[in-house]
Amino acid sequence: GQQLNQSPQSMFIQEGEDVSMNCTSSSIFNTWLWYKQDPGEGPVLLIALYKAGELTSNGRLTAQFGITRKDSFLNISASIPSDVGIYFCAGRTTSGTYKYIFGTGTRLKVLA
Amino acid sequence: DTGVSQDPRHKITKRGQNVTFRCDPISEHNRLYWYRQTLGQGPEFLTYFQNEAQLEKSRLLSDRFSAERPKGSFSTLEIQRTEQGDSAMYLCASTNANEQYFGPGTRLTVT
Numbered sequence: 001g002q003q004l005n006q007s008p009q010s011m012f013i014q015e016g017e018d019v020s021m022n023c024t025s026s027s028i029f030n031t032w033l034w035y036k037q038d039p040g041e042g043p044v045l046l047i048a049l050y051k052a053g054e055l056t057s058n059g060r061l062t063a064q065f066g067i068t069r070k071d072s073f074l075n076i077s078a079s080i081p082s083d084v085g086i087y088f089c090a091g092r093t094t095s096g097t098y099k100y101i102f103g104t105g106t107r108l109k110v111l112a
Numbered sequence: 113d114t115g116v117s118q119d120p121r122h123k124i125t126k127r128g129q130n131v132t133f134r135c136d137p138i139s140e141h142n143r144l145y146w147y148r149q150t151l152g153q154g155p156e157f158l159t160y161f162q163n164e165a166q167l168e169k170s171r172l173l174s175d176r177f178s179a180e181r182p183k184g185s186f187s188t189l190e191i192q193r194t195e196q197g198d199s200a201m202y203l204c205a206s207t208n209a210n211e212q213y214f215g216p217g218t219r220l221t222v223t
Binding site: 003040043090098099 | 145212217
């Protein structure tokens with residue numbers, strides 16, 4: 001099935017470092033969602049974005065809706081061990097459907 | 113609000129058997145989604161409902177797969193004549209607007 005490109009695929013960082021990841025699409029989206037998934041569980045919604053250029057924060061997490069409407073970015077500041085997990089982006093196109101397409105995921109590992 | 117629930121959480125079945133999964137969305141959420149997720153991949157869209165109407169189905173949803181939401185509340189996903197390639201996590205999500213909330217998933221293992 002169709003999936004969005006997420007980068008990087010995985011990252012190992014030291015506790016306290018900042019993290020950046022992005023998601024790109026060949027289509028224009030009108031909604032971007034960012035999720036975190038722990039092993040064996042369903043994804044948990046972190047941030048939702050609805051307008052090009054929008055910057056939204058949720059605690060140490062900040063996400064941006066790209067100006068081109070074809071990309072989105074997620075930043076995590078001052079990472080802690082519980083940030084470990086897989087982060088997924090999801091986007092909805094402007095074509096009148098309510099179908100979401102998910103990214104391939106960024107696996108984050110935090111070294112204490 | 114108890115969140116999205118799915119039952120069962122785990123299912124092991126033999127190839128060729130039929131299985132049925134249930135999803136209970138957040139109450140009053142009018143849209144309900146089914147996804148399939150395999151190891152190392154993001155969730156892949158299967159189908160979604162607006163109330164009881166099934167509005168879109170993925171090509172991934174072969175003839176062996178069928179989903180229903182008869183009263184616009186809970187939904188079921190049935191897989192007939194299961195194959196080993198059906199082994200995956202099946203996720204359900206619901207929404208009333210744009211923010212999708214997921215259940216814990218049903219992990220299917222076909223032996």
